[in-house]
Amino acid sequence: MDEIEFGTDGWRDTLDVFTEPRVRMVGQAVASYLEDEGKGGEPLAIGYDARETSRGFAEELAHVLTSNGHDVYLPKRDCPTPLVAHAIVDRDLAGALVVTASHNPPEYNGVKFIPEDGAPALPEVTEAIEDRLQTPQKAPEEEWGTTHEVDFAVPHEEHCLDLLDHPDLSGLTVVYDAMHGSGRGVTDAILEEAGAEVIRERCERDPDFGGTPPEPDRANLQGLALAVDEHDADLGIANDGDADRIAVVTPDRGYLDENFFFAALYDYLLEDDSGPAVRTVSTTFLIDRIAEAHGEEVHETPVGFKWVAEAMGEHDALVGGEESGGFSMRGHVREKDGVLMGLVAATMAAERDIDARVDALLDEHGEFHQDKVSVDCPDDRKAHVLVELADRLPDEVAGKEVVRVNEADGFKVLLEDGSWLLVRPSGTEPKMRVYAEAGSEDRVDDLLDAGRDLVEPLV
Incomplete structure (x- = not known):
């Protein structure tokens, strides 16, 4: 039990520590927590990323939860974390567990709990789960729940297209880099559904991520920048391993600093809507300058999207984000979503060159x-x-x-x-x-x- 500790975004560790017995203990702790919260036996989702061990860990969690009386919805294949968060709200579930180590190397894995509102769990929830860690228990077999294999992708895609009023991306060329992670066949699919021409990079499942951790930073996206240039594309988009974060490559700048993407995103959303922004302490003050120019406020939080999500709910924020590439927006679940943001980035680019938008913001507000x-x-x-x-x-x-x-x-x-x-x-x-x-x-x-x-x- 001492090895299991929920940090900024769940429990992650190397596979010598992140073992099946400990994962089953987490599953039992979640079942016990839900029972104490009056949600015993209510259905849950379990998601998992593209790592070699993730499906097996997800099945172990499903067994623990069904033997505690919960029905479980399990995707047929690895899928992005934000699809699981959306499924909670879409299916009116008690919450979800996701097996993922996000951008960490393949020798890691992790698990996190997402509550019934689809937003990241706050410390009082994760602490309550840690307090209930124990060897799995079983209800009488006649009270066991059932595991259902389902597709989380289609409902999420429909929701995202509806949220953006079905954008027309015809004529736009996008290079999409899944980094061998769970965004493959999801982010690229929604871009094509909206009419974009999509050129795929690293869109085959590889549990070792091609030898590079699925971290969409400047150093790991040089190939994407070259592909954008080679194909004369309008935009490059990448997701991390579980596709809850986004990185953008533009024709002029190459890798676009996530702070600049956030600024362009907020500026774009303010064209047709209003509302404050939420950002972490590590995120650019350029967001504050844009808000001030529009008579809006900015709410600053500690690092960690759970704090961003909490503040978005408290202040009815138009957008929330962090400099590491995690963003969400009003009308969506309050969980960072690299799939939705891929569609938003392409929609922005179809209407106005993102480099030009960033240049205009820097001309107006100064260099950052x-x-x-x-x-x-x-x-x-x-x-x-x-x-x-x-x-x-x-x-x-x-x-x-x-x-x-x-x-x-x-x-x-x-x-x-x-x-x-x-x-x-x-x-x-x-x-x-x-x-x-x-x-x-x-x-x-x-x-x-x-x-x-x-x-x-x-x-």
Whole structure:
């Protein structure tokens, strides 16, 4: 039990720790939690990603839950996490479990619980599940539920097309990179259904992800950028391993910083709608400038889409997002969805070149540059680093005076020139993260150097 700990987005670990007996304990904990919440025996969904072990773990969870009296809906093949979240609301389920390690390498796997509203579980829920970890129990066999193999893709596709009023993407050429993950046959399919010509990259299932972790960052998407150029495409779109995140490649910029995609997305949605945005502490202040220009507000949260989702519900937000590529929008489940965002990105590009939109925003609001680095830090040292850092925060960073410190998630130091530096513990890896944003790349580099110099002596 001590090895099972739900972090930022569920429990993830290497396969020597993430074992069938422990996964079954998680299944029993969820069954016990639902029983205590008055949802005993109510139906659930179980999803899983494209890893070699994921289907087997999903079947183990299904066995535990059905033997506790729950009917279970299980997809016929691996599928994106957001399809499972949508299925909860679409089918009026008590929640879902998803077996996925998202962008982690193939030697990892993970599991997370999504409650009945389709939004990520908050800490009080995951803590309650952790408190109920135990060896699986069984109801009398006559009370067992049934596992039903179903298709989550079609209802989700129909919902997304309806949400965007059935966009016409005819004439648009998109290169789609599934990174061998669960977005294959889903994101590309919805783009084709809307009329786009889709050129596929890494759209074959490979449990080893071609030797590259399914993390859609700049380094891993050089092939997508080359394909966009080779095919003279209008856009490149990639998803991570479980397709809850998106990355975009444009003809002029190549890999588009997720902060710029968020800015373009919010600007696009504000053309026909209104409402605040929700962003994490690590996400660009460009969102704030766009909101201010439209008379809207921005609500800042700690890192982790569960906090974004909570704030979206509280404030009826038009959009919510994070700099790591996770986004959702009003009218959809409050879970990040790389499939929906792939369709939105293509719809944006069909109406106006995304590079041109970003250029216009930067012309109006000024230059924004952001980057981050990581400092190795054992998990049991993270709290110590934060305690020590609280006593050592300087009055000046990289030559500029500190005007405010935000402690919502680690320490975010806001400086007199409008730049900022953020230090926070990673929720998924033994690292401290250091982020910076400023008006030039050189200034960002100076801030990151200063942040690293603050953190490294404390680890």
